[in-house]
Amino acid sequence: VTTAAISAEYDYVIVGGGSAGCVLAARLSASGSDRVLLIEAGSHDRSPFIRVPAGVKSITSRYDWCYPVEADASRGGVTENWASGKVIGGGSSVNAMLWVRGNRADFDRWAQDGAIGWDYENLLPYFVRSETFEDGARPRRGRGGPIHVSTVRVRHAVTDAFITSGAKSAFAANPDYNGDRQDGIAYSQVNQHRGWRSSTARAYLAPARRRRNLQVRLNTLAHRVVVEHGQAVGVEVEHNGAVTQIRATREVILAAGALATPRLLMLSGIGPAPDLRRHGIEVVTDRTGVGSNLQEHPLTVLLHRVNIRTLNRELTLSGVLKHGVDFAVRGRGAVSSPAVHAIAFGASPQADGASWFQAMFSPFGVVGKPSANKSGDDDGRMTHDVHAMKLLEHSSTTTYPCVLHPHTRGSLTLRSADPADLPLISHELLGDPRDVELLREAARLTRVVFDTDPLRSMVTEEMSPGAKVQSDTDWATYLRSHTFRSNHPVGTARMGSDDDAVVDPDLKVRGVDHLRVVDASVMPTLPSGNTNAATIAIAERASDLIRGRVGVGATHTDANASR
Numbered sequence: 298v299t300t301a302a303i304s305a306e307y308d309y310v311i312v313g314g315g316s317a318g319c320v321l322a323a324r325l326s327a328s329g330s331d332r333v334l335l336i337e338a339g340s341h342d343r344s345p346f347i348r349v350p351a352g353v354k355s356i357t358s359r360y361d362w363c364y365p366v367e368a369d370a371s372r373g374g375v376t377e378n379w380a381s382g383k384v385i386g387g388g389s390s391v392n393a394m395l396w397v398r399g400n401r402a403d404f405d406r407w408a409q410d411g412a413i414g415w416d417y418e419n420l421l422p423y424f425v426r427s428e429t430f431e432d433g434a435r436p437r438r439g440r441g442g443p444i445h446v447s448t449v450r451v452r453h454a455v456t457d458a459f460i461t462s463g464a465k466s467a468f469a470a471n472p473d474y475n476g477d478r479q480d481g482i483a484y485s486q487v488n489q490h491r492g493w494r495s496s497t498a499r500a501y502l503a504p505a506r507r508r509r510n511l512q513v514r515l516n517t518l519a520h521r522v523v524v525e526h527g528q529a530v531g532v533e534v535e536h537n538g539a540v541t542q543i544r545a546t547r548e549v550i551l552a553a554g555a556l557a558t559p560r561l562l563m564l565s566g567i568g569p570a571p572d573l574r575r576h577g578i579e580v581v582t583d584r585t586g587v588g589s590n591l592q593e594h595p596l597t598v599l600l601h602r603v604n605i606r607t608l609n610r611e612l613t614l615s616g617v618l619k620h621g622v623d624f625a626v627r628g629r630g631a632v633s634s635p636a637v638h639a640i641a642f643g644a645s646p647q648a649d650g651a652s653w654f655q656a657m658f659s660p661f662g663v664v665g666k667p668s669a670n671k672s673g674d675d676d677g678r679m680t681h682d683v684h685a686m687k688l689l690e691h692s693s694t695t696t697y698p699c700v701l702h703p704h705t706r707g708s709l710t711l712r713s714a715d716p717a718d719l720p721l722i723s724h725e726l727l728g729d730p731r732d733v734e735l736l737r738e739a740a741r742l743t744r745v746v747f748d749t750d751p752l753r754s755m756v757t758e759e760m761s762p763g764a765k766v767q768s769d770t771d772w773a774t775y776l777r778s779h780t781f782r783s784n785h786p787v788g789t790a791r792m793g794s795d796d797d798a799v800v801d802p803d804l805k806v807r808g809v810d811h812l813r814v815v816d817a818s819v820m821p822t823l824p825s826g827n828t829n830a831a832t833i834a835i836a837e838r839a840s841d842l843i844r845g846r847v848g849v850g851a852t853h854t855d856a857n858a859s860r
């Protein structure tokens with residue numbers, strides 16, 4: 298490795314200005330004295346498609362890493378990119394804005410399995426600290442935090458019907474799945490402020506940017522962490538073709554996301570030794586866990602034609618223009634519409650509220666694009682490329698049943714030693730037959746909701762999978778051509794107390810000093826739900842760990858006091 302010239306020095310260098318990175322930059326620079334640098338490969342987030350919720354379907358691949366994934370044998374060899382935000386705010390700037398903490402049982406299980414200190418009661422103060430819940434004071438909800446959260450601001454009769462029918466059949470009624478318990482059916486909560494997207498770039502970073510001790514470098518690609526004598530001392534970066542080294546006197550913190558952080562670790566000599574040697578990378582520490590344990594929520598789709606006018610008619614360009622005034626004045630109407638208007642979490646009766654599946658409901662019908670098989674022919678399968686979703690022309694609804702705790706695991710490794718090369722990702726969404734069964738049962742239970750009044754009287758046809766899909770075999774066939782990623786990758790730099798864990802419960806990388814990972818990579822397993830809020834809570838707690846503010850038994854009050 299040639300050594301690049303040193304261009305600057307900071308106390309903390311954070312790599313990746315996404316959901317976690319923006320939280321860290323804001324919290325670590327709050328002292329006014331610690332010198333903090335945030336490095337982000339993507340650009341600014343000024344596009345109206347990013348800021349306005351209804352724009353989400355028009356966010357172009359310019360803001361997406363579009364990680365290529367190896368052909369998925371469990372889905373007939375389909376190849377689909379993995380979407381991941383490449384812009385300041387990362388995933389929180391391009392995602393569907395669903396605000397879901399997860400289930401108490403998820404975090405308690407993390408702690409039991411060795412992620413000591415990450416149980417729900419310890420994380421709760423950080424969930425609370427991250428948010429301002431706009432729907433009024435409630436126990437266990439935040440009132441002064443940066444991310445604004447509100448219940449979805451567009452109400453539609455078909456969504457009301459979905460919730461009513463759901464509460465009469467497959468789910469419990471529960472207006473706040475981020476409150477005391479998660480299981481049940483409700484209107485979605487979204488990270489929006491007066492209808493605009495509330496990303497970590499807007500909510501955390503923007504107010505901190507005027508601090509003189511915080512620098513943000515956009516369009517800057519981190520190549521590797523510089524490790525000297527077993528200690529991280531800086532980061533090698535590229536900006537406008539020039540490669541330089543930035544020194545960190547206290548810590549380097551990787552927050553590049555679950556598909557990028559393991560790659561950066563490997564490029565820095567931290568990973569499975571044989572893989573590193575194969576690419577001529579000097580081994581700093583042999584860590585077999587780097588890049589393994591890759592997890593994702595598999596979801597499938599139910600499409601229904603309905604006899605009540607849905608947002609398919611409102612979310613067209615002319616509809617959005619018509620609703621623009623309502624949005625500008627009140628932050629309401631179809632322009633403030635997120636993709637998902639209602640969410641249900643299903644728990645089996647004996648599970649004490651621990652959810653095993655989720656169903657997400659949109660009062661409009663959308664379809665993905667037909668996939669091409671390995672020989673390039675259209676094979677009738679669908680893909681869910683986030684940049685190629687199409688609104689149906691007629692009134693319809695889309696529902697996504699999803700397995701919350703899949704058994705399948707994928708992995709990622711280096712394609713080459715070139716930092717510009719995206720990693721080699723292998724992940725079979727239905728690689729474990731138990732996940733096919735779970736998804737099938739989740740879809741069947743969701744179907745029951747459509748067969749319950751008042752929703753039943755609005756449905757004129759189940760378009761997909763269609764009435765002919767009934768037996769286990771029918772479902773298996775359908776799922777193998779209609780199962781998609783939720784874009785929730787986690788787990789590739791797992792935290793734990795065992796030797797195979799990549800980071801310890803303080804999120805310090807094993808085998809290298811002054812280096813932490815703080816992003817979705819550290820999650821040992823997927824939480825029950827969309828992963829943004831949990832990533833933000835992890836970054837909040839990490840900021841206290843880094844500043845030495847988390848002691849054994851930190852309480853709710855301690856966390857609030859340490860803002």
Ligand SMILES: Cc1cc2nc3c(=O)[nH]c(=O)nc-3n(C[C@H](O)[C@H](O)[C@H](O)COP(=O)(O)OP(=O)(O)OC[C@H]3O[C@@H](n4cnc5c(N)ncnc54)[C@H](O)[C@@H]3O)c2cc1C
Binds near residue numbers: 386
């Ligand atoms: C299309 C989509 C929809 C989603 N919908 C939801 C949802 O509705 N609700 C929800 O809760 N979650 C959702 N998610 C998931 C959620 O957004 C992510 O779990 C979360 O953003 C992960 O945060 P992170 O900090 O780990 O990584 P990211 O937010 O991805 O941040 C990583 C950052 O690092 C940068 N980076 C990467 N490599 C480098 C490098 N070498 N040098 C410099 N910078 C680098 C990236 O550009 C990025 O900005 C969605 C994700 C996607 C992609």
